[in-house]
Structures are given as C-alpha cells and as structure tokens.
Amino acid sequence: xxxxxxxxxxxxxxxxxxxxxxxxxxxxxxxxxxxxxxxxxxxxxxxxxxxxxxxxxxxxxxxxxxxxxxxxxxxxxxxxxxxxxxxxxxxxxxxxxxxxxxxxxxxxxxxxxxxxxxxxxxxxxxxxxxxxxxxxxxxxxxxxxxxxxxxxxx
Amino acid sequence: xxxxxxxxxxxxxxxxxxxxxxxxxxxxxxxxxxxxxxxxxxxxxxxxxxxxxxxxxxxxxxxxxxxxxxxxxxxxxxxxxxxxxxxxxxxxxxxxxxxxxxxxxxxxxxxxxxxxxxxxxxxxxxxxxxxxxxxxxxxxxxxxxxxxxxxxxx
Numbered sequence: 489x490x491x492x493x494x495x496x497x498x499x500x501x502x503x504x505x506x507x508x509x510x511x512x513x514x515x516x517x518x519x520x521x522x523x524x525x526x527x528x529x530x531x532x533x534x535x536x537x538x539x540x541x542x543x544x545x546x547x548x549x550x551x552x553x554x555x556x557x558x559x560x561x562x563x564x565x566x567x568x569x570x571x572x573x574x575x576x577x578x579x580x581x582x583x584x585x586x587x588x589x590x591x592x593x594x595x596x597x598x599x600x601x602x603x604x605x606x607x608x609x610x611x612x613x614x615x616x617x618x619x620x621x622x623x624x625x626x627x628x629x630x631x632x633x634x635x636x637x638x639x640x641x642x
Numbered sequence: 643x644x645x646x647x648x649x650x651x652x653x654x655x656x657x658x659x660x661x662x663x664x665x666x667x668x669x670x671x672x673x674x675x676x677x678x679x680x681x682x683x684x685x686x687x688x689x690x691x692x693x694x695x696x697x698x699x700x701x702x703x704x705x706x707x708x709x710x711x712x713x714x715x716x717x718x719x720x721x722x723x724x725x726x727x728x729x730x731x732x733x734x735x736x737x738x739x740x741x742x743x744x745x746x747x748x749x750x751x752x753x754x755x756x757x758x759x760x761x762x763x764x765x766x767x768x769x770x771x772x773x774x775x776x777x778x779x780x781x782x783x784x785x786x787x788x789x790x791x792x793x794x795x796x
Contacts, residue, residue, distance in 0.1 A: 490645070491644070493755055493763050494760055494767075495757060495791075495792060496791050497792030497793035499793060585794075587793065588792070588793035588794070592757065603746065606748075609648050609763065610649055613648075613763070613764045613768065637650050637771065637774070638650060638742070639651035639739075639742040640742070
C-alpha cells in the first residue's frame with residue numbers, strides 16, 4: 489500500500505485551520521467551490537465535485553467522515569469517486585509550532601503507483617497551498633479556479 | 643521503501659525540459675541558484691546548496707548522475723546531504739502528450755515516512771511547478787527565491 493504525504497505550515501491558530509477542514513464554507517474556499525454534505529459530523533458524507541474552468545464536469549470524490557478531533561485531526565475515507573481512490577483514507581494531523589499550525593497530510597492506501605497517483609500527489613500540494621492561502625489571507629484557490637498542473641483537466 | 647511521486651505537464655518540446663534537467667544553467671534557474679558540478683555526464687556529481695532569503699546556509703544535496711537518456715529520462719542518486727536522503731534515487735521520466743511534455747517524477751527509497759518526507763514531498767511539487775514556469779515562461783523560482791511552504795526554512 490502506498491501513501492501520498494505532504495506538510496504545510498500555516499501562520500494561524502489551529503482552530504482556524506480545523507475550521508477550514510471541517511466546515512462546508514471552509515472546504516469550498518480552498519478545495520472545491522461546490523462542496524456539499526455533512527463535513528462536521530462523524531459518519532457524515534461530504535461530496536466534492538470538480539469541474540474545468542469552462543464548466544465541464546470532471547468527476548467527484550465522496551468522503552465519509554471517520555474522525556474529528558478539534559484542532560488536532562480529521563480523517564475521511566473515500567466511499568465513491570475514481571476507482572483508484574475508493575477505500576483510501578485522507579488525514580490531516582495538526583500541531584502548533586510557534587506561530588504556525590503545521591498540517592501533516594496523508595492519503596493512504598493507494599494500491600499501485602499509477603500515473604494518476606503522481607498527478608494527485610502534485611495536486612494535493614497545490615490544494616494544501618490553497619488552504620494555507622485561505623487561512624493566512626482570506627483567499628484560497630479552489631477548483632475550478634485552481635492551478636492547472638498538467639495541461640489536462642483530470 | 644517509500645517513494646515521493648509527482649507529475650507536471652509542461653507546454654514545451656521534450657528537449658527543452660531535458661535541457662532544464664541536465665544543464666547547470668537550467669537546474670540553477672528552477673531548483674537552486676548556486677547549482678554546481680557536472681550535470682550532463684553519467685558519473686558526474688551535482689552539488690545543490692540551499693539558503694534562506696537572508697543568506698543563511700541551509701544544507702545541500704549531492705547527486706551522482708546515473709542515467710541520461712535525452713528527451714526521455716534522467717536518474718540521479720543522492721550521495722551526500724541529509725541522512726534521510728542519502729541513497730535515495732531521483733528520476734524524471736519524460737513523454738510527449740499533445741503539446742505537453744509530461745514529467746513523471748519519483749524520489750524512491752525513503753526508509754521511513756518521517757515528517758521531513760512530508761515536507762520534501764510538498765517542496766518537490768513547488769519546485770516542479772518552478773521547472774514548469776521556467777520552461778513555459780523563461781522564469782522559474784529557484785531557491786532562495788522559492789515559496790516558503792512551512793514557515794520554517796529547512
């Protein structure tokens with residue numbers, strides 16, 4: 489089993505980062521604008537649809553909320569979406585270091601190191617920088633206003 | 643053994659990307675300004691020193707060039723630097739897709755999923771976006787003008 493790992497540091501109290509990870513408004517402001525569902529309740533399912541800048545639908549991820557520990561940890565499991573994602577778990581572990589909220593990110597449980605995993609790894613970095621921007625400046629870059637990293641919208 | 647994977651697509655012929663990966667001038671324009679050594683010869687060693695914006699030295703990576711396949715593949719192995727990096731291999735596999743040079747990146751052989759690996763994964767994404775910017779626009783963001791992702795220079 490293979491994991492995608494990342495870390496960003498956000499100049500912020502932990503509570504602000506936790507809010508951006510656990511409210512519909514927060515998630516919609518850094519990951520994907522049309523985020524729907526129940527993000528702040530264990531057992532809830534969050535629907536994350538993505539589109540190209542021209543409006544074309546690209547797909548979605550549905551995540552079940554498995555753990556919510558305020559200011560400390562969020563854990564989701566993918567219950568629907570691309571077949572390579574289903575069953576993988578996405579976690580955000582938070583800790584304060586000086587003025588910074590450190591976010592340790594993991595998407596665990598990829599079965600094969602397919603090209604799509606390479607793409608998603610880079611894309612997660614871009615979205616985590618969007619989370620950092622949102623919390624630090626009030627403005628993130630959620631889909632469909634995100635950075636195209638590959639010349640392909642997928 | 644654990645790997646960092648990424649993919650970016652660069653609107654460019656493969657030869658331009660290969661040049662940015664195998665010449666001192668190219669590497670200095672997207673990864674670290676003070677790149678030194680022999681980057682275009684199998685068996686050569688490239689020295690990549692990093693510093694903070696205030697000039698403080700942060701460390702370095704020394705990479706031995708193991709493979710050079712023009713417009714196709716570059717493989718390095720870390721021979722000196724942080725202990726977690728030594729022995730790991732860094733590869734760039736290139737292929738054309740329409741107008742885009744697709745770069746599949748891998749740093750393979752991490753022994754443990756330490757926090758530094760999380761940091762380096764995110765940082766590689768940032769530097770690969772700098773490579774993309776360099777080739778597409780003529781301007782990259784090499785260290786020490788790179789994006790600080792964590793509030794800490796390390």
